[in-house]
Each structure stands twice: as structure tokens, then as C-alpha cells.
Amino acid sequence: MQIQLKCSCGDGSCPEWAIVELQGVVEVQQSFQGQLQNLEIGKLCRPSSQEVYTFTVGYHELTGSKVPLKKPFLVLKKVKLMDAEQSSNTDSANSPKVELEVVGIIRHRILFKTRPKALISRPEPVVKATAHASGSIASNSSQ
Amino acid sequence: MEPCTPSVSGGAEAVLALQENSSISVAYHPLYGPHDDLILLELDEKLLDDVIHQRVFLRGHPDENAVLCTQSKTYAVKFVGTSNSVLLIPSSNQVPEDEASQDGNQKKCDHDVASVIKSAPGHLELVEIAPKLDKLKLLLSENPYKLEDVSAMEMEEIETEKIGLYRWHDLVNEMQASEEELKSGLKALSAVEIGGYWRLVDESCIGMILKMLLHNSVLNDWMLSALDEDEVLHVLEADGFPRMIAHHCLSVFGDKVDKGEGRCVWRLNERRVCVHYARDVLREGKMRIDNFIDEWKKRVPEEMVANFHMLDGEVLKEKLGVETWVRPFRVSSLPSDPSERFSILFKERPKWDGRDLEPYIRDLSVPGLSLEGLLLKFTRRVQSSPEAEPVFSAR
Numbered sequence: 001m002q003i004q005l006k007c008s009c010g011d012g013s014c015p016e017w018a019i020v021e022l023q024g025v026v027e028v029q030q031s032f033q034g035q036l037q038n039l040e041i042g043k044l045c046r047p048s049s050q051e052v053y054t055f056t057v058g059y060h061e062l063t064g065s066k067v068p069l070k071k072p073f074l075v076l077k078k079v080k081l082m083d084a085e086q087s088s089n090t091d092s093a094n095s096p097k098v099e100l101e102v103v104g105i106i107r108h109r110i111l112f113k114t115r116p117k118a119l120i121s122r123p124e125p126v127v128k129a130t131a132h133a134s135g136s137i138a139s140n141s142s143q
Numbered sequence: 144m145e146p147c148t149p150s151v152s153g154g155a156e157a158v159l160a161l162q163e164n165s166s167i168s169v170a171y172h173p174l175y176g177p178h179d180d181l182i183l184l185e186l187d188e189k190l191l192d193d194v195i196h197q198r199v200f201l202r203g204h205p206d207e208n209a210v211l212c213t214q215s216k217t218y219a220v221k222f223v224g225t226s227n228s229v230l231l232i233p234s235s236n237q238v239p240e241d242e243a244s245q246d247g248n249q250k251k252c253d254h255d256v257a258s259v260i261k262s263a264p265g266h267l268e269l270v271e272i273a274p275k276l277d278k279l280k281l282l283l284s285e286n287p288y289k290l291e292d293v294s295a296m297e298m299e300e301i302e303t304e305k306i307g308l309y310r311w312h313d314l315v316n317e318m319q320a321s322e323e324e325l326k327s328g329l330k331a332l333s334a335v336e337i338g339g340y341w342r343l344v345d346e347s348c349i350g351m352i353l354k355m356l357l358h359n360s361v362l363n364d365w366m367l368s369a370l371d372e373d374e375v376l377h378v379l380e381a382d383g384f385p386r387m388i389a390h391h392c393l394s395v396f397g398d399k400v401d402k403g404e405g406r407c408v409w410r411l412n413e414r415r416v417c418v419h420y421a422r423d424v425l426r427e428g429k430m431r432i433d434n435f436i437d438e439w440k441k442r443v444p445e446e447m448v449a450n451f452h453m454l455d456g457e458v459l460k461e462k463l464g465v466e467t468w469v470r471p472f473r474v475s476s477l478p479s480d481p482s483e484r485f486s487i488l489f490k491e492r493p494k495w496d497g498r499d500l501e502p503y504i505r506d507l508s509v510p511g512l513s514l515e516g517l518l519l520k521f522t523r524r525v526q527s528s529p530e531a532e533p534v535f536s537a538r
Binding site for chain 2: 001002004005006007009010014015016024025036037038039041042043045046047053066071072073075077079100102104105108110
């Protein structure tokens, strides 16, 4: 069987997605487990005109830079076709027909490969996410 | 303090075009989750155009490792994991609408938010490989075109059983190869499209037609180096062979010579005709070399000279006591995967002289690896003196 890579982006205009990449794992505080939606992970800042970025997560600050990918990443979305056509689809027996659609392209990532710097000296979990509720972390995240 | 809805202006663009002295909040998307249906594929810039014009396919059965094919090349697809957190931020105009955000009660955030839709566990990588064409011969051998089909054809193609018959699009679906590679694979097997199906012509059938052709060349004083296509096909048709199969016979055993003037002229290829008769002689198995040569020379057409070198990659010579015997061992029956190929070769013979080995490996193709490289990787080379023929054994 074969799956065609569908692309409806038109000439070279696939929507560009972005990657923010950091070492290790972003851990969510116990109290927010299971309700990640809209939760703020951190604040991304570009302090100068150079491609240097900081990412403030809780009481930790990461420093990194924007780097172009050597080869672009395509973002593919697997689409299962579960409609009536399936019965006429003889070559893939009973597995549903799948299509792969190009939904985006990634050319850059913002990479944080340094260890986090503590903004205040208070024992904290390694990386901590804070609720994105108005004001609650404003004092920490503003540089 | 209820959470506010991310404004639509955020997304990847806001991250990538972040101005100096400004900041953006990075948050989990309302639909954040594993999203296994979103896959990252690392792709060479030069393949992008093929993707945009939808000329790229993933091929393979559930039990095979998928390959990615362009029109002319085949790539293995490998998953490369990462232990980093790769936060994926979609383009803003694509962020899937959350039902909640449509309800206007929620206040919009007053600042930009980039929403992370998933944390990618890794990406897919492509490695160019040789097409996997071994299965093609297997498929086409299920139902080769035989002499019986010749008479069946005349009865105006009754819709008989189509078991083991493959149309082009069936083959494209079955094979892990690009269309161009599939085409050359079919050519290498001397397959022919008959009535919409790609088929191998049974060796005894094609041999029969060749025999008739050679007969007729004697009867009609044709030159084997200049056969007029129309005339040959006309006569073979009169003998009861379908024109298309007769034409296929010309293309298997001959080369088209450009004559212009709207006439098609073929020259029979001495080597291919001789190899055909050598196979014919050895059909029963191994023979003493002198018997074989005698019998072979008897069978080839008078105008042709059989030479043992023609049988490179077709037969093996072996010494049994004082006698030398030959037996069929065809390179075309060996797998095209280098590691499988060498394993079979060294099972056949633990030690190979370089010159004996060469015909059995020269067709191997691995992108980015030369024949020398293959020998280094899969064999041990022993040379008793700098002038001596190298001997290869298994690694």
C-alpha cells in the first residue's frame, strides 16, 4: 500500500511552525497535573538585537539562541479516512485508509542547551511551571 | 482569576519574529496533548518541491519498514528519538479552534501567547537506499506468460482468472521503490505489459520464439545483425505468435539499430543469444565442461561464436578431482541486498577469487558506497603476494 503526502500549501508557502527546545523535561507542579490547558510554561524574551533568547520558567532562566535547522522539518498530520470509501478500498484489507497531510514546515528552533540559572536562591523543583493566571508570576518573569 | 484565552496573533510567527526587548508567553495549548497524529519529518531542502507538488509517497505493508519514494529515489524512514523537550508551536492561523475560545465571554489576553500543541518525542529521518525490488520477480513469477497463453490470446481475451497478475498500479502499491526504479526493475527482468498486466515471459516460450526467428532467418536469408522489424513480426505472426510477444522477443535478444527511413532494424545480441542457449544446455544441472562447451556450440546459431566469458555471473566452474565441471549459478537469482548477497555467496563458496566474485557483485548498488566499500564491509581480503589475485572470504 502507499500513502501520498498531501500538500495544499501551494508554491513554497507552507505555514511555518516553531520549536522551542530545552534539555530535560518540563515538569508540572503537582497541583496543575491534568489541567495543562492554557497553563503558562514560561516567558520567552529577546533581550537584544542578537539572536539570543532567554526563557524564564518559574524561578529559572535559560539562555539560548535561534538556530536554523540544517534540514527543514515537515509537520505531517495523519488523517484516517473512515468514510464509506473504505469498503471499496481493496488493497489495504481492513486497516483504515490513512492520508498524510503537510500542515507546516519548521526551519528554525530556539534552542536552550545550557543549564538553568536560578533567579532566586530558594530550593525549587528543577524546572517548574507556573499557572498562567494574571499577575501571579508577573514579578518573577519580568526581566 | 480565570485563565484568559490566548490571542490568535501569537503562534509560531510571534516566536520567530520576536522583536528585541520584547517577550512572549509560551503556554500549553488548550488542546495540548500527545497528538500522535502529528509527525515531524526531516527532509532535504531539495525534496521540498516534490512534496509541494505531491510527488512523494510512503510505501510498504504493515509488516515492512516504510520507505519514502520520490519519482526517482527511495529512502528508508527512521525514527530518531530525543531526550530534549521539543515544544512544538503551530503557526497562528492554524491553531485548532478550541470550542471554549469561541464563546465570547472569555476575555482575550492583552499580550501575545505562543501555544505549545505537543512535545515531540523525536522526528523521522530519511536515508537514501537502493529500491527493494527482489519481490518484483517473486510477484511476476506467480503467473508467467507461457506458450499456452499464446493460443488463449487468440480467443480474444476472455476474462479468465486474474490470479497472480499485476497491473502497473498494483505493482506501485506492492513495491518499495520509486516509479522510475520500478520501471528499470521491470526492464531488468525483461517483463512486458500484456493486456494491461506486467508479466514475465516463460523462458521456454521466449526460447521457442527465438528458435522460430532463427529458423526463419535461415529460410528467408535474414542477417542476424540487420533484422527488419516489420518483416520479422509479420512472419512470426504467421507462425502463430502474437505480434507483441514476438516484438518482446526481439527486444530481449536484440538491440534496435537506428536506420531512419521509418524502418526499424534490430541486431541480435550475440551474448544474450549465447547465454540463452547455455542456460538451455544446463537446464538439467551440472555438466563436465568439455561436454557442455560442445553441446553449447552446437546449439548457438552459426553466425555466432560462443565464448565462455559470456557466462560471467551465469555459471560456476568447479574442480572435481581432475575434471572441471560447470553448473548454473545465476546472479539474477540472488538477492539484491548486499548483506544477504554476500551471505549466500560465502555459503556457496567459502573463498572466492576476485575475478570469479566480481560478476556476482557488480550489480549491487548502495547509495554512497562503492563496490570497493562493499568488499571492505562484507569480506576479508587475502593476497599472498602483491601480484597475486586477491581472495575474498566472509568477514
